[in-house]
Amino acid sequence: MRTSAAILLCFATIASAAVQTEKVRNDKVAVIDCRLRPGETQPLNSTHPGVTVYFQGGALEITPQGGKAQKVTVKPGDAVFRPAQAGVVKNTGASEIHFARVDFLGSGGSETWGTTGLSPNYKLLFENSYTRVYDIRIPAGTREPQHTHKNRVVVCLSGAKLVHLMPDGREEPSTLQTGEIAWRLGATHIGQNLGATDLWVIAIEPK
Numbered sequence: 001m002r003t004s005a006a007i008l009l010c011f012a013t014i015a016s017a018a019v020q021t022e023k024v025r026n027d028k029v030a031v032i033d034c035r036l037r038p039g040e041t042q043p044l045n046s047t048h049p050g051v052t053v054y055f056q057g058g059a060l061e062i063t064p065q066g067g068k069a070q071k072v073t074v075k076p077g078d079a080v081f082r083p084a085q086a087g088v089v090k091n092t093g094a095s096e097i098h099f100a101r102v103d104f105l106g107s108g109g110s111e112t113w114g115t116t117g118l119s120p121n122y123k124l125l126f127e128n129s130y131t132r133v134y135d136i137r138i139p140a141g142t143r144e145p146q147h148t149h150k151n152r153v154v155v156c157l158s159g160a161k162l163v164h165l166m167p168d169g170r171e172e173p174s175t176l177q178t179g180e181i182a183w184r185l186g187a188t189h190i191g192q193n194l195g196a197t198d199l200w201v202i203a204i205e206p207k
Contacts, residue, residue, distance in 0.1 A: 018042040023100075023181040024153060028206040031153055032101040033181055036091040046086035049130055050103040053155040053202045054078045055179060059093035074099075077157055079125050079133050079202050100155045100181050102204050104130045109207035117148035119191075131206055136191075138162075138199040143192035150186040152205040161195030176201065 018040050024031035036042055044064070057075035065086035074080075074097070091097050108129040115124050121144060123135040138144060140160065146167070159178040163171050166189050174191070176182070176199065193199050 024183045026183065028104070028106055028151070029153060029183075029204075030103045030105060031181055031183070032103070034099050034101055036089070036097045036099070038091050038094055038096070041088050041090045044082065044085055044087040044089060045101075045103055047084055048103040048105060049084045050082050050101060051131060051133060051204050052080050052082060053100045053102070053204070054080075055098040055100070055155075055157060056096065058091060058095055058097040060097070061090045061092045063088050063090075077135070077200070077202065079135075079204070081126065081128060081131075081133075098179070100153075102131075102153050102155075102206075104206055106130075106206060111207065113150070113205075117150075119144045119147040122147075125202070129207065131204055133202065133204050136199065136201040136203055138191055138193040140193055140196050140198050143190055146188065146190050148186070148188040149184065149203070150205045152184050152186070152203045154180075154182050154184050155202045155204070156180040156182075156200070157202065158198055158200035160193050160197045160199035162199065163192050163194055165190040165192060 018034050018036040021033045023033050054074045054076060060072045060074060061069050062072055063069040113132045118134060125133045125135055156176040156178060159176045162174040164174045165171055
């Protein structure tokens with residue numbers, strides 16, 4: 001009877017887990033595309049700190065191991081740093097929550113980057129010893145001034161047809177789709193939005 005109960009509990013746990021798809025893995029980050037339906041749960045990463053970026057808003061309950069449950073409301077574009085900590089996150093709302101989870105695999109660094117190199121229209125969301133995170137928006141039909149990125153994860157909340165204009169005169173297509181998660185190498189360029197939709201991206205640069 002105990003064995004049967006354990007098996008039933010195991011199947012119930014699997015059925016209530018989030019849908020997860022790995023999008024990027026290298027020596028710096030592991031990036032997971034997650035969809036958490038109402039009532040579903042996902043374990044917190046107890047090994048690596050990271051950043052969660054939300055495509056869709058909703059209501060969550062976060063319970064660290066040995067701690068009290070905290071109710072949290074998130075909205076599209078929110079980027080939240082998570083320390084390495086065991087526990088569980090649960091969707092307590094009425095709709096699916098879609099988010100990207102960026103886990104940092106390195107030990108971080110002590111250097112502070114601030115807004116160095118970034119386009120002046122970017123919004124620095126936060127920086128710590130593991131990452132620099134900023135908000136990028138390029139309205140349809142416009143271009144940015146020349147600027148420099150470090151290697152980064154890009155989480156696209158609103159896609160657009162893009163081209164990067166390089167200092168040597170080359171043009172590199174750089175179109176992003178809404179919901180896309182990608183790894184982009186550091187570069188100096190001008191970003192131009194050739195499409196009819198505004199671009200909105202959250203960039204996460206690991207240290």
